[in-house]
Amino acid sequence: MITLLDGTRTYAEIQRSVGDSQPLGEVLQILTEERLLSRVGHLEGSFAKLGDERAEFYDRQLRLLQDFCDQGLTDLPTGVQLQERVDRSTAVVCGVGGLGGWVALSLANAGVGTIRLCDFDRVEPSNLTRQTLFSVADVGASKVEAAGARLRAANPFVTVETFDRRVTSPADLADLVDGADIVINAIDLPTPNDTSTWVSEACWPDVPHILGTGYAYHIGVLGTTVLPGQTACWTCVRTETFADHGRDRMESLVGKREKAGAIGALCGLVGSILAWEAIRVLAGLPPALSGRWSEVDFWPLEIRSRPIPRRPDCPTCGKGRDGVPPSHRPDGPAPV
Incomplete structure (x- = not known):
């Protein structure tokens, strides 16, 4: 019957083919409940719409x-249509280090049509244990150029645009986010909060964005x-979390290390x-x-959200x- x-x-x-003795209705109900039936009869045939090379890839x-x-x-009936939606999209990855590199490679493998990379740094030997886009041969090279070459080699069906640029304000991101469908902030200098604020203002009010990401010790910040x-x-996020862990009354101290520790698997x-x-x-x-x-605690492997x-x-x-960020209004920031 299957x-x-x-x-x-x-x-x-x-029903005629299997005969009246087979409980067809019951079997179909079980298969439906177990999500073993598809809306597409000939799955491989539907893939052909993408062309042979893309369908195989x-x-x-x-x-x-x-x-x-x-x-x-989803509102779409076929996986091919979902893939076509991804193919037509544009993603911006701000920072291609320990987090951004993994994000960019996954987006390229998934077939995101256009990927824009932004970073100002160069590849260092200490990057190689956690920054997946680089090899020993890339040490000293521009991160965005080395990353762009790696992504193009990983998936020939995507377009990669590179911007060798330090981000210091929302204005530095204006051309990157123009026409984008998602922006992921993975820049940590001067701080993830500062860069997330700049990304948010550059994206508002049209472009979806993922903010506040990072990692420290055993906590990964999603x-x-x-x-x-x-x-x-x-x-809203900053207002809600401002006083967490006593941040609103903390004094500035010198950290015990100049740089935080990291390992590739956690990044x-x-x-x-x-x-x-x-x-x-x-x-x-x-x-x-x-x-x-949301944050993920690497030690018990738990994701915690509020x-x-x-x-x-x-x-x-x-x-x-x-819908305009307060800093962009003629009357200045509104009170919080």
Whole structure:
């Protein structure tokens, strides 16, 4: 009976073929509940719409995307259409180090049509244990140029644009975010909070963005996904978390080290989660990190999240505001 479920036969035709002794209705119900039936009869045939080379390249990914369609997680009926949505998208990765490199490689492998990379640094020997885009031969080279070459080699079907640039304000990002569908902030200098603020202002009010990411010791910060006009914005997050761990009354002290410790496996774990979140946004699948602040504790391997509500009085995204960041308004920042 299973071999007859190829999308070309009616229920009645299958029933006649297997005979009245077979509990067809019960079996179909079980297969449906177990999500073993697809909306597409000839799966490989549907892949052909992408062309032979692309269909072969994305074969396993297309099968997963089809599963999402069959489960009703998207408004599209076929995995090919989801892949085409990803193919048409543009992603910006700010910073291609320990996190950004993993994010960029995953986006390229997934077939994100255009990937824009931004970084000002050069490859150092100490980068190689955790920054997956670089090899020993790249030491001394521009990070964005070495990263761009690696991504183009990984997937010939994507376009990679490189911007060798230090980000110091929202203005430095204006041309990168123009026309983008998602921006992932992985810049940590001068601080992740500063750079996330700049990215947020550059993206507002049109471009989805993932902010606050990073890692320290055994904590990987997944941050939050901002969908402008739909979820809590970066101003909401900062207001909600400002007093965490006594930050509002902390004194500045000298750290015990100049640089934080890191290991490739942990950077890869955080980077892969962020890439998966970005792919969900690009494909039109429900995001997992929006409306919350999330961190992963590497020691017990637990993800911890706290809800971040969208604040009605938020000067950025609150009701009655014009959707323009406070620093961009003629009257200056609104009070918080």
